[in-house]
Amino acid sequence: MFGFNKNLDLPTRLQWKFAHEPELLGWTIRARNYNTFVANCMFLFMAVLIFGGALIMYSVYEGMSQPWRTLSCVFYCMLTLFVVLSMTHQRMNFAFRFSKSGMEHCKWKDFPKWALTFLKWLTGITAIFFVFMATIDPSFLLGALIEPGGLGLTYLSMAHSKSYQAMHTHYHHYAFEWEEFTQLAVVTNREIVDLKYSVIQEGDDHITNGGINIFCKRKQKEKVAEFIKPYLSPGVPCIETKADVPQY
Template sequence: MFKLNKDLELPPQLKWKFSYEPELLGWTIRARNYNTFVANCMFLFLSVALIGLSYVVYLVPAPGEGVMARVVIGFCFYMIFSFLILSVTHQRMNFAYRFTQSGVECCEWKDFPEWALKFLKWVAGITAIFFVFMATIDPSFLLGALIGPGGIGLTYLSMAYSKSYREMHTQYHHLIHEWKVFTQLAIATNREVVDLKYSTTMEGDDFVTNWNINIFCRRKQKEKVAELIRPFLSPGVPFIKAKVNVPLSTD
């Protein structure tokens, strides 16, 4: 019926269940599926603490270390750990949606950030060259070369070859919902999100649990998405506009 821009490719680990049915609507989007206000506060708090630690690093010089070397080492210390904090508190999840006559499918995935490894590798190389050059002027920069580029190199190695770290930053999920399970359709008034509530009995339970799925939309498209969904829902399902309780952010 209409297409939203597709800029992400579905990974081979995920396959559409209703791929044999014509697609009514489909799109991909990158979004933060968590409380971004809390994440911003955490990053601000940790950044302030990191500034204090960087200042402590600056105040405690090694023997023969000059003021300029201390400044550069403190700056490198701040940049390394600031990058690590940012990579933890502000991650994005990839989403792909596909609507058919049978229902809505949502594929969620987060690939390991290979770009971060390349970034660290380049930063380590550039700072190493800088410290070696500065060491020809002030030998104390040789110590900075060990702490700055050396620390970045160790960070790169821990990220590149740590299995647990890679698993923590890699996720694949496939959600499948038939239209009949939805009990409420809502257009978020505070975010570009369409919210669908549904009831289901979890495996091993003997009671019904209420859940919801947030459908991330691009700017000014949530109304169109909601209008497409509405005819497929069971008669009497409420269609409302309401504030989404979980703050979300999208590209």
């Protein structure tokens, strides 16, 4: 309807609750479902520390000839920054589906198989690099043992530990009827439409209140909010707000 690109494959276990009804609107997206301001600050802080470490490394290897002295520091910076970036900028997969009866969404995160391939190649490249550098400066022999060895152990633990892979695999599916929503909010500082709900969970005797973050593609949140409004119960407030930490 709004030209959303469905570029993610849905989990095979996913069964939409309202699958018997036509999809009025739906899309998939990979989004950072956490406080991005804090994560970005953490990345900048670590980048400063890494750059400082590279300068110390450069001064320690003053006896090394160029360009190997500079290349070793650049390699250290790029590798460490990539590791930090993979931790501070993780993304979750989301799928949203709207129908006449309500709204449902699925969020999932599969174990990154690409990480195993990357670690395998990185271990080999790092080993070759340090062995080659050790022919120029014997002090690199220690690095040739520590760096590739640590990467190799990490690869083995990730590849052969089912509990580790399960820990990094997530799947959740939620479904709500339109009358369960109590507020709609367009988040001004993120590409998010927030829906507050009030429901009685199956098996419970009390009301549960919460919020759903609908992650939207760029410049689409206002259109999504306008699409949702006619389906809400009369009197449900529609506001604009700022959200530092997404709600669930």
